[in-house]
Amino acid sequence: xxxxxxxxxxxxxxxxxxxxxxxxxxxxxxxxxxxxxxxxxxxxxxxxxxxxxxxxxxxxxxxxxxxxxxxxxxxxxxxxxxxxxxxxxxxxxxxxxxxxxxxxxxxxxxxxxxxxxxxxxxxxxxxxxxxxxxxxxxxxxxxxxxxxxxxxxxxxxxxxxxxxxxxxxxxxxxxxxxxxxxxxxxxxxxxxxxxxxxxxxxxxxxxxxxxxxxxxxxxxxxxxxxxxxxxxxxxxxxxxxxxxxxxxxxxxxxxxxxxxxxxxxxxxxxxxxxxxxxxxxxxxxxxxxxxxxxxxxxxxxxxxxxxxxxxxxxxxxxxxxxxxxxxxxxxxxxxxxxxxxxxxxxxxxxxxxxxxxxxxxxxxxxxxxxxxxxxxxxxxxxxxxxxxxxxxxxxxxxxxxxxxxxxxxxxxxxxxx
Numbered sequence: 001x002x003x004x005x006x007x008x009x010x011x012x013x014x015x016x017x018x019x020x021x022x023x024x025x026x027x028x029x030x031x032x033x034x035x036x037x038x039x040x041x042x043x044x045x046x047x048x049x050x051x052x053x054x055x056x057x058x059x060x061x062x063x064x065x066x067x068x069x070x071x072x073x074x075x076x077x078x079x080x081x082x083x084x085x086x087x088x089x090x091x092x093x094x095x096x097x098x099x100x101x102x103x104x105x106x107x108x109x110x111x112x113x114x115x116x117x118x119x120x121x122x123x124x125x126x127x128x129x130x131x132x133x134x135x136x137x138x139x140x141x142x143x144x145x146x147x148x149x150x151x152x153x154x155x156x157x158x159x160x161x162x163x164x165x166x167x168x169x170x171x172x173x174x175x176x177x178x179x180x181x182x183x184x185x186x187x188x189x190x191x192x193x194x195x196x197x198x199x200x201x202x203x204x205x206x207x208x209x210x211x212x213x214x215x216x217x218x219x220x221x222x223x224x225x226x227x228x229x230x231x232x233x234x235x236x237x238x239x240x241x242x243x244x245x246x247x248x249x250x251x252x253x254x255x256x257x258x259x260x261x262x263x264x265x266x267x268x269x270x271x272x273x274x275x276x277x278x279x280x281x282x283x284x285x286x287x288x289x290x291x292x293x294x295x296x297x298x299x300x301x302x303x304x305x306x307x308x309x310x311x312x313x314x315x316x317x318x319x320x321x322x323x324x325x326x327x328x329x330x331x332x333x334x335x336x337x338x339x340x341x342x343x344x345x346x347x348x349x350x351x352x353x354x355x356x357x358x359x360x361x362x363x364x365x366x367x368x369x370x371x372x373x374x375x376x377x378x379x380x381x382x383x384x385x386x387x388x389x390x391x392x393x394x395x396x397x398x399x400x401x402x403x404x405x406x407x408x409x410x411x412x413x414x415x416x417x
Contacts, residue, residue: 043142043143044141044142044143044144044149044152047095047139047140047141047142047152048139048152048154050095051094051095051130051139051154052154052156054092054093054094054095055094055099055128055129055130055154055155055156056156056158057092058088058089058092058093058094058099058101058128058156059089059126059127059128059156059157059158060158060160060415061088061089061091061092062085062086062088062089062092062101062106062126062128062158063085063124063125063126063158063159063160063415064088064158064160064413064415065084065085065087065088066081066082066084066085066088066106066124066126066160067081067123067124067160067161067162067413068084068413069081069083069084070122070124070162071162071164071392071411071413072392072394072411073321074233075122075162075233075405075406076406078108081106081108081124082103082106085101085106085124085126086101086103086106089101089126089128094128094130094139094154095130095139095140097130097137099128099129099130100128100129100130100131100133100135100136100137101126101127101128101129105126105127105128105129106124106125106126106127107124107125108121108123108124108125109123109125109159110123111123111159111161111416112159112416112417114416115159115161115416115417116161116163116414116416121405122161122162122163122164122405123159123160123161123162123416124159124160124161125157125158125159125417126157126158126159126160127155127156127157128155128156128157129153129154129155130153130154130155131152131153131154131155132151132153133153136153138151138152138153139151139152139153139154157417158415158417159415159416159417160413160414160415160416161413161414161415161416162405162411162412162413163403163411163412163413163414164403164404164405164406164407164408164410164411165373165395165402165403165408165410165411165412166221166284166285166372166373166402166403166408166410167282167283167284167285167373167402167410168282168283168347168373168393168395168396168410169278169279169280169281169282169283169396170278170279170280170346170347171261171279171281171283171346171347171348171349171373172261172274172275172346172347172348172349173258173259173260173261173271173274173275173279173292174242174256174257174258174259174348174349174386175256175257175258175259175289175291175349175350175351175368175370176240176242176253176254176255176256176348176349176350176351177198177251177252177253177254177255177350177351177353177356178218178220178227178228178229178230178350178351178352178353178371178372179192179228179229179230179235179253180192180198180216180217180218180228180229180353180354181216181217181218181219181228182196182216183214183215183216183217184199184200184212184214184215184216185197185199192253193253194241194252194253194254196216196252196253197249197250197251197252198216198218198250198251198252198353198354198356198357199212199215199216199250199357200212200215200216200217200218200354200357200358201215201357201358209358218352218353218354220352220354220371221285221371221372221403221404221407222404223402223404224404225404226404226407227371229350229371229372230350230372230374230390230409231407232374232375232390232391232392232406232407232408232409233406233407235390236324236325236390236391236392237316237318237324237325237389237390237391238389238390239379239387239388239389240253240254240376240387240388240389240390241254241382241385241386241387242254242256242348242385242386242387242388243255243256243384243385243386244256244295244297244384250357251353251356251357254385257291257292257351257365257368258271258291258292258294258295258296258299258300259289259290259291259292259349259368260289260290260291260292261274261279261281261283261289262274262279262280262281263281263290266290266292267292268294268296268298268299269299271292271296271299271300271303272299272300272302272303272306273303274303275299275300275303275304275306275307276302276303276304276306276307276310283347283349283370283373284370284373284402285370285371285372285373285402286369286370287349287369287370288367288368288369288370289349289351289367289368289370290366290367291365291366291367291368297384300384300386301381301384304378304381304386305381307343307344307346307378308344308378308380308381310343310344311330311331311339311342311343311344312330313329313330314327314328314329314330314331314332314342314344314377315327315328315329315330315379316328316377316379316389325389326391327342327344327345327377330342330344331343341394342377344377344378345375345376345377345391345393345394346375346376346377346378346388346393347373347374347375347376347393347395347409347410348373348374348375348376348388349368349370349372349373350370350371350372350373350374351368351369351370351371352368352369352370352371355368355369356368356369372403372408372409373393373409373410374390374393374409375390375391375392375393375394375409375410376388376389376390376391376393377389377391390409391409392409392410392411393409393410393411394411394412394413395410395411395412396412
């Protein structure tokens, strides 16, 4: 019987793991490449999307700034609007740097389909960039450099619209006559002023209701024509004295009728509260408002005093806005308690003096017909009269689209794209 021979020693066969040496390094290298690619996707793509949001914010701010310039400063000064857009865009950085934007990136196209002002020229479009266009400033990459991608880019666009409106809420309960063309018994300088009176119809005798010769003329506004009435460009800063008139005399500028803004709340207390606070009812051109009985002198004084006390340090400064005039001080200039708009900037309904004078009751009229809404900064009380300055009224989207561009006082600024 033969005995088994010796078996080879383990050393003779060599280490069992000798063929696997370095395998972990290969796997680690492959995993590192994958992780790097994944990091490039996650981190650099995250930078891209974060920058995209910042670019949109910049475009939105620039478009709104340009629209504000067109709506509240000068609707025909596109260069001023461009400058406003460039300043706003520069203040809204994209990934730590100003966006790439030039004047050519700010255009004034027709308003897009679906917008409230479709087909009008009251829109402004702004494009901002941080991409690879010539002379641009593209975004950097962090991990993308490892795979040869050295930069990336974003762009954004925004379109804002100026809505020249004829309606709003928070309207004060004073109906004042619109501006007319003075052709009869001019008492002051040529043209309309606060010394004149509206005289168009014979008030007594068998010819009552017939047109005088000569006769004052009032033309109400339409969607395309401002008529003879107040104009936000021509009458900006005009001081108006709102005062009680004599119902037995011809209508004069500033004579007001206390009117009902909220039909569910009438009387002196509701009238006073509508002055000092915001009545939510929307008042628009064409509305017929009921006249409150009595002159409401006491509630007017109380309401205006309460209104002024909401922002007591605001004043009208002729030197503000580059000499154009505007509000100085008050909460709009406050650091501690800032406000976007002083509560003393109010909306006031304006009525048709022709309809008023044509009515045989005239001074005993029970209604007035609204032709437009004007904005007014309430300066002070002078005796029983309210002193204000005409100015634009920034409104919510209640403003509609019925105002005459460049002439309407009620203005809204919205993003439409």
